[in-house]
Amino acid sequence: VNGFGRAFRINIFGESHGDCVGVVIDGCPAGIELSEESFAFDLKRRQGCRLGTTQRVEKDYPLLQSGVFNGKTTGTPIIISFQNQNIRSSDYKNQGEIPRPSHADFVAWKKFGGYHDYRGGGHFSGRLTTGLVAAGVIAKKLLSPLKCSATLLEVHGQSDAVSAALAAEKNKDSVGGIIECRTTPMPIGLGEPFFDSVESLLSHAMFSIPGIKGIEFGSGFAAANMYGSEFNDPIIDKEGRTQSNHSGGINGGITNGNDLVFRVVVRPTASIAKEQKSINLKTGASTTLYIQGRHDACFALRVPVVVEAMTAIVLSDFIIRGTKNYSGSLE
Amino acid sequence: VNGFGRAFRINIFGESHGDCVGVVIDGCPAGIELSEESFAFDLKRRQGCRLGTTQRVEKDYPLLQSGVFNGKTTGTPIIISFQNQNIRSSDYKNQGEIPRPSHADFVAWKKFGGYHDYRGGGHFSGRLTTGLVAAGVIAKKLLSPLKCSATLLEVHGQSDAVSAALAAEKNKDSVGGIIECRTTPMPIGLGEPFFDSVESLLSHAMFSIPGIKGIEFGSGFAAANMYGSEFNDPIIDKEGRTQSNHSGGINGGITNGNDLVFRVVVRPTASIAKEQKSINLKTGASTTLYIQGRHDACFALRVPVVVEAMTAIVLSDFIIRGTKNYSGSLE
Amino acid sequence: VNGFGRAFRINIFGESHGDCVGVVIDGCPAGIELSEESFAFDLKRRQGCRLGTTQRVEKDYPLLQSGVFNGKTTGTPIIISFQNQNIRSSDYKNQGEIPRPSHADFVAWKKFGGYHDYRGGGHFSGRLTTGLVAAGVIAKKLLSPLKCSATLLEVHGQSDAVSAALAAEKNKDSVGGIIECRTTPMPIGLGEPFFDSVESLLSHAMFSIPGIKGIEFGSGFAAANMYGSEFNDPIIDKEGRTQSNHSGGINGGITNGNDLVFRVVVRPTASIAKEQKSINLKTGASTTLYIQGRHDACFALRVPVVVEAMTAIVLSDFIIRGTKNYSGSLE
Amino acid sequence: VNGFGRAFRINIFGESHGDCVGVVIDGCPAGIELSEESFAFDLKRRQGCRLGTTQRVEKDYPLLQSGVFNGKTTGTPIIISFQNQNIRSSDYKNQGEIPRPSHADFVAWKKFGGYHDYRGGGHFSGRLTTGLVAAGVIAKKLLSPLKCSATLLEVHGQSDAVSAALAAEKNKDSVGGIIECRTTPMPIGLGEPFFDSVESLLSHAMFSIPGIKGIEFGSGFAAANMYGSEFNDPIIDKEGRTQSNHSGGINGGITNGNDLVFRVVVRPTASIAKEQKSINLKTGASTTLYIQGRHDACFALRVPVVVEAMTAIVLSDFIIRGTKNYSGSLE
DSSP states (O other), X not given: OOEEOSSSEEEEEEXXXXXXXXXXXXXXXXXXXXXXXXXXXXXXXXXXXXXXXXXXXXXXXXXXXXXXXXXXXXXXXXXEEEEOOSOOGGGGGGGGTSOOTTSSHHHHHHHTTTOSOOGGGGGGSGGGHHXXXXXXXXXXXXXXXXXXXXXXXXXXXXXXXXXXXXXXXXXXXXXXXXXXEEEESOOBTOSOSGGGOHHXXXXXXXXXXXXXXXXXXXXXXXXXXXXXXXXXXXXXXXTOOBSOOTTTTEETTEEBSSOEEEEEEEOOOSOOSSOEEEEOTTTOOEEEEOOOSOOOSOGGGGOHHHHHHXXXXXXXXXXXXXSSSOOSTTX | XXXXXXXXXXXXXXXXXXXXXXXXXXXXXXXXXXXXXXXXXXXXXXXXXXXXXXXXXXXXXXXXXESEETTEEOSSOEXXXXXXXXXXXXXXXXXXXXXXXXXXXXXXXXXXXXXXXXXXXXXGSGGGHHHHHHHHHHHHHHHTTOEEEEEEEEETTBSOHHHHHHHXXXXXXXXXXXXXXXXXXXXXXXXXXXXXXXXXXXXXXXXXXXXXXXXXXXTGGGGGGSBHHHHSOOBOSTTOOBSSOTTTTEETTEEBSSXXXXXXXXXXXXXXXXXXXXEOTTTOOEEEEOOXXXXXXXGGGGXXXXXXXXXXXXXXXXXXXXXXXXXXXXX | OOEEOXXXXXXXXXXXXXXXXXXXXXSOOTTOBOOGGGGHHHHHHHOOOSTXXXXXXXXXXXXXXXXXXXXXXXXXXXXXXXXXOSOOGGGGGGGGTSOOTTSSHHHHHHHTTTOSOOGGGGGGSGGGHHHHHHHHHHHHHHHTTOEEEEEEEEETTBSOHHHHHHHHHHTTOOBOEEEEEEEESOOBTOSOSGGGOHHHHHHHHHTTSTTEEEEEETTGGGGGGSBHHHHSOOBOXXXXXXSOOTTTXXXXXXXXXXXXXXXXXXXXXXXXXXXXXXXXXXXXXXXXXXXXXXXXXXXXXXXXXXXXXXXXXXXXXXXXXXXXXXXXXXX | OOEEOSSSEEEEEEOTTSSEEEEEEESOOTTOBOOGGGGHHHHHHHXXXXXXXXXXXXXXXXXXXXXXXXXXXXXXXXXXXXXXXXXXGGGGGGXXXXXXXXXXXXXXXXXXXXXXXXXXXXXXXXXXXXXXXXXXXXXXXXXXXXXXXXXXXXXXXXXXXXXXXXXXXXXXOOBOEEEEEEEESOOBTOSOSGGGOHHHHHHHHHTTSTTEEEEEXXXXXXXXXXXXXXXXXXXXSTTOOBSSOTTXXXXXXXXXXXXXXXXXXXXXXXXXXXXXXXXXXXXXXXXXXXXXXXXXXXXXXXXXXXXXXXXXXXXXHHHHHOSSSOOSTTO
């Protein structure tokens, strides 16, 4: 299933070295201003070509092919595609047979019976996040005045992310990091008890981003070392404002009006220039692998905008569904 | 939305102090042996009345009201309900107006316009997890020989969970903990790229359990301090076995055949016997709250079986969908 | 999949001769007045014990077990169950092996591997429509002031339904009929282009009712003999009122504000007292079958209230989703 | 919602006079041979430029932009788009204000607040069925050896469809018709009781095709005039073969192995060259409308291949889900 969302729904498609990658957005309201320029800022943030990130640069020019008329959304499906241009598939020849450690190569081979497009990770490539960022741009417009901001807190334990990334790169290695996302001002009442809790949907979305290995809301794992009397957030006004925010803005799966706060961890880039152990899937022989190609020493540098996008997508879906379980003709 | 799952789907219902709580299970295969006794062991694990947990004890006798015939599942929906008997609603009188900190009282009031059943947390009560555990019992049968085991690793930083819980209780306080869940042996190929990744669905399920505030797969948050050369799991045989398991058994969202491993954090119980600050929703006045009722000092003690249940439910759904994207007439 | 609906969702469960049948309703708004008496009128309409219908009479007393508090819906799942009491399972002994023509016996045997509850049709029984009618009662309250009315236009070609049914019964035979459903006043804008067209969802719902074999909207099949100049509905005012209503109140899948009108056909009751040909599934031998039990000569007499219920359920779902693709903060 | 399907899912996008129209297909198995030539035959059948159909001819060249590698499907999403080229938007100038009778113009205006692309029907155009046909081509490959065949039984009551269409055209009028679809050989056990009945899903799909106003399975509406003893299909062998097929190959919502047979009615083309009555949405004044542009006198001529496509899409979804409610490790 390559779709996500109930009321505001996205579907992504494409391969790293195919014709294009992109996204279809269903359920976007009519009347939102949108042009190809709207995407430039966030797409730029997702791109590589900065210290510590890959040298492959795609222009990432969004083709807005449906769902927009006279500069505004029409209410019907929006498709945004990105042509692939800067491709060096020769780098990827042997990946059909020798799976790269901690990549999707092995599982793709098994799941798709050898028919998958293995070039550059194919459909599993981080390049697919281009579509997520594009959908996020639209979702952010929908959310206004809510604002989602994700920042990279640390890389390999250091707050100076870039120097940590450069140090790893120098050593033919890679590093990961921790990203925090905060959304404010939050309406009260988004989310549902149990299965459509805000945490459930946000975590579902976050683990759709390649390389995320953990998520925590509010105090998160630190809560395991707190007493209830420390963790509980005293309520200080009728609007539900709390003195502390250990809950991260969510109680019982539902937003309580305080800032929505969570953190995700991004693993170190799987592609490293060092020698690694793997096996040949056809012969079964153990082998040594040197990964070619252009890769990020720390792709966590590029992920904050993807985290923001997925957050905005989830919140847009909730916003369209409403803060009450129904606020129609009954009131 | 109080349902979860695509091929194996559950819906829960009920309130803490209403007639009953329960679950409807849709998509369960025919022919699985099932009787009311099948549930006893796991329901017992979920129950309170142990050191550090609530004194309210329900018999938790499962009424298996449809979907079973001659001791086996029929393939049509199964409903399991639990009558509520041991109720002391008088304990909960004032919760309509004075929301308990870090409980769902405030958001329920806002979202449901004051119409919610506030007694004992109503539909937000941990009692609703009875239905999850019952559904998990069936899912575990379906999964066999896969086995999901969740254990409480620590409470308030201590491996001796019970003494940590008792210490907190003595002090009219509460504590949380960390639970690890491991499933083995795992088939290769469960899960989908992106939105139906195994991490996405498992985290979605975990955050449906009241009180979970974080989840991490494999090395999880520790990955932020690792180099790629440490984190990557060298592949050592044709079946995808890896030397280490920092990925927690998942690459690209898909199971790789190694053990599936994740951890969740359970916050301290929100209900504590200490005085707390809140406000009166009707008058807006600040007030002091003493929570009455019978509560767990550490409900994390009861959560492992719920974590197992939700894991089994998610994996059953994936198993029914298959490890290949389709293995029908094409092979 | 035994669930239906996006925003207002129902799940049904139970067997004809099991403990109970019933329905879980998810997504019902809070604050709707509801008691067990609310269901009496429509449940009565669904019941048998009239001329031409079965002699089996269940009391059909609805147990409202969750989702209602102080006489009003809470916004969380509502479960309504009906205990089975008036059962004569001895009538159904041989159905495990000899499938009744045009019943679900044969397909159930094949699909569920012989594990299904075959007594009285089991989960395929018309008795399951009790839950549909109950959910419809709630949906109708939600829809107000929209009113859905279904009437039996004809039975076996005659407008005097009862005499046609009695004539068939006398002859140990059965008959079907045609039901028309009209909803008024209709809001403009329910439904979506293509897959969530109003016709798509309504027909999906109608064919969930056992025994329905056809549906037509507006002029329906008669349109095949009309010219465009006859069929087209001239628009006569700004509110979209049309001079004729050959479209049945829907254009492009979306309601146009005129009455919503459709007809369904109900086949003759499959259970007849006459000798019929079948085979023994175990031996493969041809055999002659006499159906025992108490059956309707014309169950179409009981279906109008079920058609109304499913119509109200579909329209409630659309109403909750709104007449605009989004009517939130954008306007 | 512009998506349809559970295991085999399609999403369509585009506008008649925008950049392109197309479809994204999710859940298609890996390993199916596919090239741009695969679509030629069915796309040709959908095209106009025959007697009685529109003079607008698009080349309908399918761009297969993802999900195919080395001539075979990869198992990940397939996108197929069709560039729009032969556009004469000047024909459609006034449709923003004066809705064409029995078209979607009025409802689109109301639902999308005037932001919709009105040119040539925009997203409501029959041109969107290009994507349905393309998805159908893939679904048909998946279904093999099942074969879906739809034929136009009659136009305006005549079996000579073309002469009926030409007669109408000559008179500046339009006509509709009746299409029958038959699928054979059918497996036993596709479909589910109640909401995912084969009739429910097929009718849902059929009413997604613009202009369909009715559907009937097997004997359909004629059943209203039959006795049970006539309608019931005697079972004549262990494989469930029946002597007659009044049920259309479905009992209890589930396929019984006999041919799957249904008919749909296509209304006369809404766009006719005759003068029609409408109103100006801005001024409210009654007005007279002459529809310009190139239109089919009988678009029913082009619909059989769309009916086949949607049938194949629905059946593929069921096939992937399996004929048993689960045929995994239990057998």
